[in-house]
Structure formats: structure tokens, C-alpha cells
Amino acid sequence: MAVFDYAASPRRPGHITVRSRFVALRVNYRVLLFALIASVLLLLLATYAMTLGSYSIPFSGVVKAVVGQGDPERLTVVRTLRLPRVICAILIGAALAMSGSIFQGLVRNPLVSPDVIGISEGAGLFAVFWIVTGFDLALLPAAAFAGAALTAMAIYVLTWKGGISPNRLILVGIGIGAMLRAGTNYLSVRYPVEQVRPAVVWQMGSIYGSDWGDVKLLTGLLLVIAPIAVALTWQLRALQLGDGVARSLGLPLERARLGLIVSACALAAVAVALAGPIGFVALMVPHIARMLAGPLSGSVMIFTGVLGALFLLGADMIAQHALPVSLPVGVVTGAVGAPYFLFLLYRANVRV
Amino acid sequence: MTSSDAPMGVVTIRGGKGSRRWLSVSRAAGLALLLAGVVLVALLSLGVGSLTISLGDVWDGLFHYDKSSYDQTVIRSLRLPRTIIGLAVGGGLAVAGATMQAVTRNPLAEPAILGVSSGASFAIVTAVYFLGLTTPSQYLWFSFAGALGAAMVVLFIASAGRGGPSPVKLALAGVVLSSLLGAWTSALILLDEQTLDVARFWLVGSVAGRGLDTFWVVAPFLVGGAIVCLFLGHQLNVLSLGDETAQALGMRTARIRLLCSILVVLITGAAVSVAGPIGFVGLATPHIVRAIVGPDYRWVLPYSLLVGAIFLTGADVVGRVVAKPSELQTGVVTALVGAPFLIYLARQRALAN
Numbered sequence: 001m002a003v004f005d006y007a008a009s010p011r012r013p014g015h016i017t018v019r020s021r022f023v024a025l026r027v028n029y030r031v032l033l034f035a036l037i038a039s040v041l042l043l044l045l046a047t048y049a050m051t052l053g054s055y056s057i058p059f060s061g062v063v064k065a066v067v068g069q070g071d072p073e074r075l076t077v078v079r080t081l082r083l084p085r086v087i088c089a090i091l092i093g094a095a096l097a098m099s100g101s102i103f104q105g106l107v108r109n110p111l112v113s114p115d116v117i118g119i120s121e122g123a124g125l126f127a128v129f130w131i132v133t134g135f136d137l138a139l140l141p142a143a144a145f146a147g148a149a150l151t152a153m154a155i156y157v158l159t160w161k162g163g164i165s166p167n168r169l170i171l172v173g174i175g176i177g178a179m180l181r182a183g184t185n186y187l188s189v190r191y192p193v194e195q196v197r198p199a200v201v202w203q204m205g206s207i208y209g210s211d212w213g214d215v216k217l218l219t220g221l222l223l224v225i226a227p228i229a230v231a232l233t234w235q236l237r238a239l240q241l242g243d244g245v246a247r248s249l250g251l252p253l254e255r256a257r258l259g260l261i262v263s264a265c266a267l268a269a270v271a272v273a274l275a276g277p278i279g280f281v282a283l284m285v286p287h288i289a290r291m292l293a294g295p296l297s298g299s300v301m302i303f304t305g306v307l308g309a310l311f312l313l314g315a316d317m318i319a320q321h322a323l324p325v326s327l328p329v330g331v332v333t334g335a336v337g338a339p340y341f342l343f344l345l346y347r348a349n350v351r352v
Numbered sequence: 353m354t355s356s357d358a359p360m361g362v363v364t365i366r367g368g369k370g371s372r373r374w375l376s377v378s379r380a381a382g383l384a385l386l387l388a389g390v391v392l393v394a395l396l397s398l399g400v401g402s403l404t405i406s407l408g409d410v411w412d413g414l415f416h417y418d419k420s421s422y423d424q425t426v427i428r429s430l431r432l433p434r435t436i437i438g439l440a441v442g443g444g445l446a447v448a449g450a451t452m453q454a455v456t457r458n459p460l461a462e463p464a465i466l467g468v469s470s471g472a473s474f475a476i477v478t479a480v481y482f483l484g485l486t487t488p489s490q491y492l493w494f495s496f497a498g499a500l501g502a503a504m505v506v507l508f509i510a511s512a513g514r515g516g517p518s519p520v521k522l523a524l525a526g527v528v529l530s531s532l533l534g535a536w537t538s539a540l541i542l543l544d545e546q547t548l549d550v551a552r553f554w555l556v557g558s559v560a561g562r563g564l565d566t567f568w569v570v571a572p573f574l575v576g577g578a579i580v581c582l583f584l585g586h587q588l589n590v591l592s593l594g595d596e597t598a599q600a601l602g603m604r605t606a607r608i609r610l611l612c613s614i615l616v617v618l619i620t621g622a623a624v625s626v627a628g629p630i631g632f633v634g635l636a637t638p639h640i641v642r643a644i645v646g647p648d649y650r651w652v653l654p655y656s657l658l659v660g661a662i663f664l665t666g667a668d669v670v671g672r673v674v675a676k677p678s679e680l681q682t683g684v685v686t687a688l689v690g691a692p693f694l695i696y697l698a699r700q701r702a703l704a705n
Contacts, residue, residue, distance in 0.1 A: 171460075
């Protein structure tokens with residue numbers, strides 16, 4: 001986190017500068033190459049994921065089925081069951097990772113993510129309410145999305161005091177999160193255990209049973225939000241230099257913060273709405289990305305997204321196939337992520 | 353850090369000798385007033401609920417128990433245990449919160465924020481799942497162990513590096529450890545509906561439906577720990593001047609800090625195991641008290657004890673009244689009241705830095 005190369009010389013190894021009449025972009029092609037390699041890996045892993053299951057299909061069979069060839073049975077298994085789930089894992093992983101990356105940059109604290117500052121709790125309260133009271137489950141994502149969005153707004157408004165202070169944002173978020181969790185707890189004792197159980201399952205975060213409707217929704221939303229997030233990364237880099245420097249670079253501070261918060265919250269809300277609060281992806285993946293590719297930039301943001309997709313897809317494969325019972329993917333990300341994260345927390349504090 | 357960084361711990365002496373005596377008298381009077389408040393809230397807690405019981409029956413139920421009276425049986429078997437537990441847990445948590453805030457010199461230090469409650473929750477759910485325990489007296493020791501372990505991890509991580517445990521470092525370490533333990537807790541709950549059914553009522557935090565027999569097991573830790581803390585006011589005053597000053601004044605800071613931490617874990621471990629994770633009593637009460645009596649811990653601690661008892665028992669009564677005929681659990685009420693308070697604190701002062 002400590003190294004920012006904003007003011008460095010324009011000719012840096014691994015970068016090319018693209019200029020047009022209105023904008024000049026310095027593109028870090030080394031990191032883009034990383035992202036490309038990661039994408040190829042992702043494609044291979046996704047194909048491999050679709051070979052696994054009680055009805056096993058060879059690698060070549062999966063490739064054929066995806067493009068619409070092969071026997072009808074395989075076609076059904078791959079195209080209606082496995083492919084949507086794999087795509088959902090990829091898109092949700094990417095959204096979570098990018099959202100975490102923006103939050104961490106914005107708050108200038110590597111330990112922050114949508115699940116720490118209460119956004120997942122907001123989605124959780126609404127979703128749990130939706131589930132235990134027996135509303136139409138088809139609209140569950142909409143309810144969860146509304147919860148996340150309202151929570152994000154509340155956090156923003158309550159943090160505002162002539163501006164947004166990153167540390168105040170964390171504390172306010174923690175407070176809001178505690179309140180919402182109390183509400184969720186209340187609902188969980190208010191209703192019979194059979195109704196509460198699916199709500200608890202939802203809260204673990206799972207992409208079981210994703211279908212093409214989910215895929216369409218996710219793709220549509222991410223096609224809008226993700227490019228905006230990548231495009232706003234340069235503002236994030238300027239903000240990371242400190243308010244004074246960012247202002248003297250001509251950045252309208254609060255407008256930039258608002259744009260970043262909105263895009264990060266939107267990414268998190270989309271992911272949480274469809275999959276529930278899958279923990280630790282948003283927290284961990286940005287760290288790994290920074291470790292591999294260096295300080296945040298537009299290219300690193302893209303790389304972070306691909307890495308998040310890889311991570312969640314891998315975690316979902318473990319959750320689905322590694323044990324005799326298939327688990328919600330959140331259990332796996334928690335089990336893998338948490339110890340790593342505690343270590344990270346310790347190291348970050350030592351460095352500060 | 354110099355003492356000026358810790359406004360909450362600095363002892364200010366206003367005026368001369370006469371005004372100081374007057375201050376002591378008025379503070380003692382305030383204490384008496386609060387004691388009356390405790391009695392009042394206890395009576396409310398005995399009388400109010402889905403069944404309203406007259407003051408006469410409350411009195412008879414306590415002192416001339418007539419087994420044939422339904423109202424008096426309710427008093428004896430349900431309301432009395434609940435009231436005693438509420439008062440003790442509230443007072444204990446508040447004293448523990450005040451002590452922790454002094455020891456860590458951090459206005460946000462609170463058992464729940466530091467992960468103590470979620471450590472206890474995780475330990476208890478583990479015990480319920482693997483060993484099939486069902487009653488609080490059985491899982492008491494697990495709760496203790498979990499509380500101690502989590503507190504140690506959070507303090508260890510937050511105090512790493514220069515500057516010691518700052519508010520944001522502590523809060524983050526606590527929240528992250530809590531969310532980690534929470535993830536594991538819900539994974540266990542998921543595997544088994546029986547565990548979910550036992551655990552969910554405990555996890556929400558409530559003083560209802562606990563028998564006095566459980567309470568007597570934890571009472572020595574809860575009450576004893578709180579009483580010992582009450583006598584540490586002077587030490588906490590010195591400690592809050594900062595380590596260097598305290599050492600220059602001849603205090604063995606490490607020893608006092610260790611003693612206080614052990615007391616806090618004993619108190620909160622006991623409180624959590626009988627009432628579940630009830631948040632924000634330990635955070636909010638000392639702040640409210642400091643606004644009334646100033647930063648002198650010799651007064652902050654006894655005031656916290658009484659205000660905490662009133663806060664928690666009052667929250668319990670409110671929870672019974674607002675959601676009649678069902679009720680809102682105590683932990684829910686304290687979070688709904690306490691979390692806005694945390695946000696208020698975050699917006700005040702330079703806490704966030």
C-alpha cells in the first residue's frame with residue numbers, strides 16, 4: 001500500500017503511454033499481460049470445473065457442449081446446470097474483489113471491505129426478513145440489493161460532516177452493522193427454526209442453483225459498473241496521495257469519493273444480492289493482487305477482478321466437490337481467508 | 353502519547369478545598385439517587401411484562417411468598433431471576449467496559465467490540481455441536497475460554513507495531529476477528545438444526561428464561577470481579593495518565609494492566625455465558641457516566657456499576673413492553689440504543705483519528 005508511483009517519470013518500464021486529443025493514458029502492459037494469463041487460467045479452470053460432478057464429462061466433451069455440440073444429455077448438464085453456476089462464480093468473484101479494492105484504497109486502510117463496514121449486514125437484514133416471512137423468493141435479490149443500497153446511503157449520510165473522513169466511515173459502518181445484525185438476530189429468534197434455517201444458509205453466501213436469469217442480471221449490471229470502476233481508479237490513486245495533494249491536482253475530492261463509494265457499493269450490492277454475503281473475497285483478493293502486480297492502477301483493477309473470479313471459482317469447486325457434503329462457498333472462503341487475514345492484520349499493524 | 357492525548361483519563365481538580373468537598377457530597381448524593389433508580393427499575397422489571405403484576409403482589413412474592421398465587425409464582429420463578437441477572441450483568445459489563453477503556457486508554461474499548469462475545473459464542477456453539485450440551489451451566493467454562501482466547505488475539509494484533517492499540521486498530525481487529533468467528537459459528541450452526549435451535553436463542557443475547565442456578569455458578573466471577581474493579585479506581589486514574597507518567601509515579605503498569613485484563617475477561621466471560629453476547633452496555637455506560645461525574649475513575653466505576661444495571665434492566669423492560677405480547681431480546685434493544693451512540697461518538701471529537 002505504501003508505494004504510489006503517481007508522480008514518477010512518464011517513461012517507466014512496463015508502461016506505454018497512449019495519447020489522444022483529449023486524454024492520455026499510461027497503460028501498464030505488464031500487468032495487463034498478467035491479467036491475460038490469469039484469464040486463460042480462469043478459462044481452463046472453468047472448463048475443468050464443468051467436467052466435475054456426479055455425471056462426469058471429459059474436458060473435450062465440455063468444450064463441445066459449451067459451443068452446442070455433443071449428445072443432448074451432456075448438453076443439458078453443461079448448459080443448464082454447470083455453465084451458469086461457473087459464470088456466476090466468475091462474475092461475483094470479480095465484483096467482490098473490485099469492490100474490496102476500491103474500499104481499501106478509498107479508506108486508505110487495507111483491512112476494510114464491504115462486509116466489515118456494514119453493507120453486507122444491510123443486505124442480510126433485508127434478505128433474512130424476506131426469507132423468514134415467506135415472500136416470493138424470486139424477488140430475494142431485489143430485496144437484498146435494496147438493503148445494501150439503503151445501508152450504503154445511511155453510512156454515507158451519517159459519516160458526512162463537512163466531508164467524508166475515512167476513519168469515521170469505518171466506525172460509522174461498524175455501528176450501523178451492529179444495529180442491523182441485532183435486527184437480523186431478532187428475526188432469527190422470532191420465527192420457527194424451519195424458516196430460519198434457509199435464512200442462515202443464505203447468510204453464509206452460496207451460489208448453488210444459479211441459473212441463466214442470474215447470469216443475465218449479473219452480466220448486465222457488471223457491464224455497466226465494472227468499466228466505471230476501472231475508469232475511476234485514477235481518482236482513487238490521486239486520493240491515496242492525501243487530501244492536500246489530491247486537491248492541488250485539481251481533483252474535486254468529495255465528488256470523487258462519492259463516485260468511488262457508489263461504484264464500490266454497487267459492485268458489492270450486486271454480488272451480495274445474488275449470492276449472499278460471501279466473506280473474505282473482497283478483503284483478501286485485493287491484497288494478493290497488489291502483492292503480485294504492485295500498487296493500484298486501472299490495469300491492476302482489471303487484474304484484481306480476474307483474480308477474484310479465479311479465487312471464487314476455485315473456492316466454489318472445493319465447496320461443491322472436495323467434501324462428501326457440498327457446502328455453501330462462504331464456508332470455504334471463510335476457512336481459507338480468515339487465518340490468512342489475521343496474519344495480514346498483524347503484519348499491517350506492525351508496519352504502520 | 354502524552355497525557356493530553358487522553359482527555360478522558362485526566363483528573364481535573366476544580367476550585368479549592370471547599371468546592372471539592374461539596375463536589376464529593378454531590379457525587380455521593382448522585383450515587384444515592386442512582387441506587388434509588390436501580391430499585392425503581394428492578395420493581396418495574398418485576399411488575400411489567402406480558403402479565404402486569406401489582407406492586408402489592410410483587411412485594412408479597414418477594415417477602416411473603418404464597419405458592420397458590422399465580423402472579424407470585426411468576427415473580428418468583430421468572431421475573432426475579434431475570435431481574436437479578438439483568439442487574440448483575442448490566443453492572444458487571446459497564447464496570448468491565450470502564451476498566452477496559454482505562455487500561456487500553458481507548459474510548460472504544462468494549463468487550464463486544466474486542467471480540468470477547470464472539471469468542472464466547474464460537475466456543476459455546478462448538479461445545480453445543482460437538483458435545484451436545486444444552487444448559488448454560490454446562491457450557492460456562494467454554495464461554496470463559498472462548499472469551500479469554502478472543503480477547504488475547506485481538507489485543508495482540510491491535511497492539512502490534514508503533515503507537516499501541518489505537519481506536520481504529522482495535523475496532524478493526526475486533527470486528528474482523530468477530531466476523532471470522534461468526535463465519536465459523538454459522539458454519540457449525542448450518543450443519544445441524546438442533547444446534548441452530550439452541551444457539552440462536554443464546555446468540556441474540558437475553559436475560560429471559562435463565563434460571564438462578566446458572567447465575568449462582570457465574571456470580572462469584574461476575575460480582576467478585578466487579579467489586580475488585582471498584583477498588584482499582586485510583587490505579588486506573590494513574591494508569592490513564594500514560595505509561596511513562598504512571599511508572600514515574602511508582603506504578604507497576606504491566607502488573608496492574610494484567611490484573612485489570614484478567615478481571616475484565618472474568619466479568620465478561622461470566623456475563624456472556626449467562627446472558628449471551630449483549631453489546632454496547634460496556635461501551636456506552638462509561639461515556640455517559642463521564643459526562644456526569646468527570647474523568648475520576650474512583651467515581652466513574654461505582655456510577656458505571658449502577659448506570660449499567662439500570663441500562664440493561666431498563667432495556668429488558670423496554671423490550672418486553674414494545675413488542676407485546678412477544679418480546680424484543682435485551683441484546684437487540686441495547687444494540688438499537690447503543691449503536692447510534694457509537695456513531696455519535698465517531699462523529700464527535702477526534703476519535704476517528
